[in-house]
Amino acid sequence: MERKIGKFFDSVSNFFSSGDQIPWCDSDIVAGCEREVAEAENGSSDKLKSECIMRLSWVLVHSKRPEDVQRGIAMLEASLAGSSSPLLDREKIYLMAVGYYRSGDYSRSRQLVDRCLEVAPDWRQASTLKKAIEDKITKDGVIGIGIAATAVGLLAGGVAAAFSAARKK
Numbered sequence: 001m002e003r004k005i006g007k008f009f010d011s012v013s014n015f016f017s018s019g020d021q022i023p024w025c026d027s028d029i030v031a032g033c034e035r036e037v038a039e040a041e042n043g044s045s046d047k048l049k050s051e052c053i054m055r056l057s058w059v060l061v062h063s064k065r066p067e068d069v070q071r072g073i074a075m076l077e078a079s080l081a082g083s084s085s086p087l088l089d090r091e092k093i094y095l096m097a098v099g100y101y102r103s104g105d106y107s108r109s110r111q112l113v114d115r116c117l118e119v120a121p122d123w124r125q126a127s128t129l130k131k132a133i134e135d136k137i138t139k140d141g142v143i144g145i146g147i148a149a150t151a152v153g154l155l156a157g158g159v160a161a162a163f164s165a166a167r168k169k
Contacts, residue, residue: 021128022098025062033059053079057092061099073099090119094126106133 033056040052053075060072076096083089097112110133116126 022101022132023062024064025059027063027065027068030056030059030063030065030068054088054091057095061095061102063102066103069099069102073103086119090116094123094129097126097129101129101133101136106137109133110137 033052037049037052037056040049044052057072057075057079060068060075063069063072073096076092076099080089080092080096083092093112094116097109097116100106100109100112110130113126113130113133116123117130120126
């Protein structure tokens with residue numbers, strides 16, 4: 001019995017927490033990657049600059065700060081136009097999907113992750129992100145229904161109370 005109760009409370013806790021498995025990055029990691037990009041700008045090869053920018057983009061979309069996430073998405077979108085590698089394009093699209101997921105734009109994130117899965121159907125990271133997106137959409141829908149039901153209940157209670165008060169007079 002205790003095990004069932006424990007499982008119930010765990011499931012409720014997981015429902016209301018962000019249970020995704022996508023890693024987060026702190027601001028000190030962002031700062032380190034920004035320094036790395038700045039150093040690469042001074043006479044390094046284009047390949048090294050590109051790798052540093054890609055690492056910074058990854059860190060930004062995994063940041064806890066919304067402005068970093070938006071900056072990462074913008075960097076990835078800008079770099080996607082000039083890319084010639086399909087494998088690198090797929091990685092950038094995936095990272096943009098992570099960024100949109102982090103910023104709460106689940107429909108855009110789902111579109112991008114679906115594009116990734118069209119190219120690589122067995123890509124486990126993309127499949128995991130898609131499941132996290134779908135779970136988040138479902139959870140938001142359930143919460144929305146709960147709020148709507150509560151509002152209807154309060155409205156019905158208010159109408160019933162007003163009707164009862166009017167009948168007593």
